[in-house]
Amino acid sequence: MSSNRDIDALIETMARLPGLGPRSARRAVLHMIRKKTTVLHPLTELLERVSRNVRECVNCGNLGSGDLCDICTSEKRANGELCVVEDVGDLWAMERSGVFKGRYHVLGGTLSALDAVGPEELKIPRLVDRIGEERITEVILALNATVDGQTTAHYIADQLDGRVTLTSLAQGVPIGGELDYLDDGTITAALKARKAL
Structure with a gap:
């Protein structure tokens, strides 16, 4: 039962992204689950890397991996x-x-x-x-x-x-x-x- 709650939470979170509503988020999540190896796992790793490394440029406000x-x-x-x-x-x-x-x-x-x-x-x-x-x-x-x-x-x-x-x-x-x-x-x-x- 907890896996359904996790899926529902993922759909809910994805639906908050610009351009995605609940139906689009549901389709995207279903696609990612079906393609775990080629889509979900690489996406998870990239999200983690971006979260860890990307920051705002102290000079101009753009995004990058350094100051x-x-x-x-x-x-x-x-x-x-x-x-x-x-x-x-x-x-x-x-x-x-x-x-x-x-x-x-x-x-x-x-x-x-x-x-x-x-x-x-x-x-x-x-x-x-x-x-x-x-x-x-x-x-x-x-x-x-x-x-x-x-x-x-x-x-x-x-x-x-x-x-x-x-x-x-x-x-x-x-x-x-x-x-x-x-x-x-x-x-x-x-x-x-x-x-x-």
């Missing part, structure tokens, strides 16, 4: 361009496009009065510090085209006013759209057509 991520340690990416994104999923979306060759700064969210998220809860102070430390010449605000994203962009623009060239993503990003859901071509067009704030 600094691969992007922050790459000298090729130290070109003076810094792309500010809301979360790691947005950074990964930008990287999928393969167009941006600079570095990133992950805020960890957006300003939101309703959710009591102020500048102190985001990595905006670290962003301001990085401008001088890394000789940043352009900050590209690649925030989601939502009310909170635009509020955050205006706040950052005020904080960096006169210190650096500020641009934002242009055409291709729909109002209310989120970077993680955009295709690579849309991100490429938006990045190439960025405009001054």
Whole structure:
């Protein structure tokens, strides 16, 4: 009987993942159980390894296996361009496009009065510090085209006013759209057509 409870608990846990509901989670769990050797065991080992080794980059907020991520340690990416994104999923979306060759700064969210998220809860102070430390010449605000994203962009623009060239993503990003859901071509067009704030 306990195995059924374990299976039910696994289904319940999987159903909490984005994009999976109870039915999808049930199908995924059933598939993993049927394919223990080729799917379940390797997945278990990978989850354990990721849980043990992956951490947030102390510089930019990306994920990696060391204190600094691969992007922050790459000298090729130290070109003076810094792309500010809301979360790691947005950074990964930008990287999928393969167009941006600079570095990133992950805020960890957006300003939101309703959710009591102020500048102190985001990595905006670290962003301001990085401008001088890394000789940043352009900050590209690649925030989601939502009310909170635009509020955050205006706040950052005020904080960096006169210190650096500020641009934002242009055409291709729909109002209310989120970077993680955009295709690579849309991100490429938006990045190439960025405009001054």
